[in-house]
Amino acid sequence: MDRFEGMKIFVRVVESGSFSAVARELGTGQPAISKQVAALEERLGAQLLMRTSRSLSLTEAGRDFYESAVPLISDLEAAESRIGSGQASPSGVVRVTAAPGFSRLYVVPKLPSFRARHPKVLVEMLVSERTSNLVEEGIDLAIRNGALSDSSLVARKIGESAVVAVASAEYLERRGEPTRPGDLDRHDGVIFVSQNGPRPWTFASRAGVISYQAAASFRSNDGEQLRAAVLAGLGITQAPYWLFAADIRAGTVRRILRDREPARIPINAVRPASRRQPSKVAVFVYFLAELLAETDD
Numbered sequence: 001m002d003r004f005e006g007m008k009i010f011v012r013v014v015e016s017g018s019f020s021a022v023a024r025e026l027g028t029g030q031p032a033i034s035k036q037v038a039a040l041e042e043r044l045g046a047q048l049l050m051r052t053s054r055s056l057s058l059t060e061a062g063r064d065f066y067e068s069a070v071p072l073i074s075d076l077e078a079a080e081s082r083i084g085s086g087q088a089s090p091s092g093v094v095r096v097t098a099a100p101g102f103s104r105l106y107v108v109p110k111l112p113s114f115r116a117r118h119p120k121v122l123v124e125m126l127v128s129e130r131t132s133n134l135v136e137e138g139i140d141l142a143i144r145n146g147a148l149s150d151s152s153l154v155a156r157k158i159g160e161s162a163v164v165a166v167a168s169a170e171y172l173e174r175r176g177e178p179t180r181p182g183d184l185d186r187h188d189g190v191i192f193v194s195q196n197g198p199r200p201w202t203f204a205s206r207a208g209v210i211s212y213q214a215a216a217s218f219r220s221n222d223g224e225q226l227r228a229a230v231l232a233g234l235g236i237t238q239a240p241y242w243l244f245a246a247d248i249r250a251g252t253v254r255r256i257l258r259d260r261e262p263a264r265i266p267i268n269a270v271r272p273a274s275r276r277q278p279s280k281v282a283v284f285v286y287f288l289a290e291l292l293a294e295t296d297d
Contacts (some may be wrong), residue, residue, distance in 0.1 A: 003043075003055070004104065005036075005134060006036050006037075006039060006040040006043075007032060007040070007069045007072070007073065007198040008073055009026075009036045009037065009040075010040055010048065010065070010066070010069065010292075011020060011069050011070060011073060012025070013033065013049070013056070013216060014049075014056075014058065014062075014066050014137075017055070017056055017136070017270070018056070018136070018138065019033045019034050019037075019056075020033075020135075020138075021137065021138025022138065024093060024095075024096045024138055025093055025140075026067075026091060026092075026093065026140050033117070035088050037049065044061075045229045046059075046061040046062075046065075047059050047061065047062070047217070048062035048065055048066075049062055053094075055136050056110070063156040068242050069174075073246065076168060079139075079160050083286065084204070089118065089120055089222055090118055090120065090121050090278070090279040090280040090282075090283050090291050091121060091280060092120070092121065092122070092278070093121075093122045093123075093124055093280075094121060094122070094123050094124065094140050094141065094280050094281055095124045095126060095138060095139045095140045095141070096123060096124065096125050096126065096139070096140065096141045096142070096143065096284070097125075097126045097128055097129065097134075097137075097139050097141075097142045097143070098125065098126075098127060098142070099128075099144040099145070099223060100127040100128075100143075100222065100223045100224060101222075101223035101227065101243055102143060102223075102242065103125050104127075104224070105246070106137075106242060106291060106292075107125065107242070107288070107291070108125065108225075109144075110287075110291055113122060114287045115216060117283070117287075118280075118283055118284075121280045121283065121284065123284065125241040130260065134269060134270070134271065134272050140271060140281050141270070141271050141284065141285065142269070142270045142271070142283055143158075143267065143268075143269055144267070144268050144270055145161065145240055145265055145266075145267055146265045146266070147265075147266070149249055151250065154270065154271050154277075155268040155269070155270045155284060155287075156268060156269050156270075157266050157267070157268050158267055158268065158285065158288045158292055159266075159267040159271060159288075159289065159292025159293065160250065160264045160265060160266050160267055161240040161241045161242050161265055161267060162240070162241040162260075162261060163202070163238060163239070163240060163261060163263075163264065164199065164238065164239065164240075164241045164244065164255050164261060164264050165203075165236060165237070165238045165255070165256050165257045165260075165261070166234075166236070166237060166238075166239070166247075166248070166254065166255055166256065167187075167230060167235065167236040167237070167253065167254060167255050167256060168230055168231055168233050168252060168253055168254075169252060169253065169254055170233050170246075170253055170254050171230075171233045171234075171235065171236070172256070175187060175188075177254075177264060178236075178256060178257060179257075180257070180260070181203045181205075181257065181260060182234065182272070184201075184212060184214055185215075186241045187214070187235060187236050188214075188215065188216070188217035188234060188235030188236065189201075189214025189215055189216045189217065189228050189231045189235050189236055189237065190216070190217065190218050190219075190220075190226050190234055190235045190236065190237035191214060191216040191218070191220075191226075191237070192220065192223070192226060192237075192239070192264060193219065193220065193221055194221060197255035198216065198219060200212060200214075201213075201214060202238075203257065203259065203260040203262060203264045204259075204260050204262050204263075204270055208262075209262055214235075216235075217229075217234050217235045218234045220233065223239065223243055225248070226260055226274070227239075227243055227244065228241060230244070230253060231247065231252065231253070236256070242266065243255070251261045253294070269285045269288055269289075
């Protein structure tokens with residue numbers, strides 16, 4: 001067994017709390033990961049992990065070895081990142097979670113250019129509208145829109161998006177264009193709905209931010225379904241600009257109430273605070289920041 005590779009696998013098992021999560025990350029089976037850690041323990045002559053059917057915990061020797069291993073791995077990965085290309089170029093699987101619409105419309109179409117730069121990095125995209133537990137699910141990175149509430153995550157702002165009210169050109173020709181939030185009473189809403197219920201729209205006013213709950217003609221918890229409903233002429237919605245950017249440029253969808261748009265929302269790349277950022281993740285975050293700079297309104 002490669003001594004450094006065994007050390008890296010042990011550190012990833014500690015950080016993820018799961019043999020199976022590391023196996024998924026590396027594209028191998030759980031027995032292979034267990035065997036690597038067992039071989040490391042045998043070579044060191046000490047038990048590093050206490051294993052039960054439900055959890056893993058560090059022994060005293062394991063904690064000592066983990067604390068010594070982390071800076072060694074970080075120093076080597078930092079050196080690899082500085083070198084950038086050649087035999088030390090970033091490599092491995094980057095497991096990323098993001099909203100389905102954002103992934104399909106913006107990230108996946110640009111992956112050929114990322115692969116051209118970093119051919120040894122494999123992106124595994126896990127789409128979900130829910131907020132994933134990055135540590136438990138063995139995820140390296142999440143792309144999240146809006147304010148963050150989880151203090152256990154390290155966040156890097158990679159862009160921002162306007163929050164826009166839009167409707168299809170056909171719908172506005174048929175129903176008229178609202179010029180103030182009060183006009184929305186005469187219109188149909190295409191509404192995002194979560195476990196907490198329908199999400200109200202927000203608008204800027206002289207008195208501050210106001211909230212408005214539109215009468216719905218259609219509701220969904222999926223951004224692309226909301227987009228499809230707007231394109232079909234079902235009504236008005238409020239959403240991040242990026243969801244409708246191509247349609248606005250094409251003229252099939254019109255941006256309305258622009259003088260009442262709320263504050264722009266941040267787009268962050270987040271990762272667990274307990275986990276180091278390897279070079280493969282760092283280069284993907286840089287790629288995302290470049291991508292969002294190109295698609296800003």
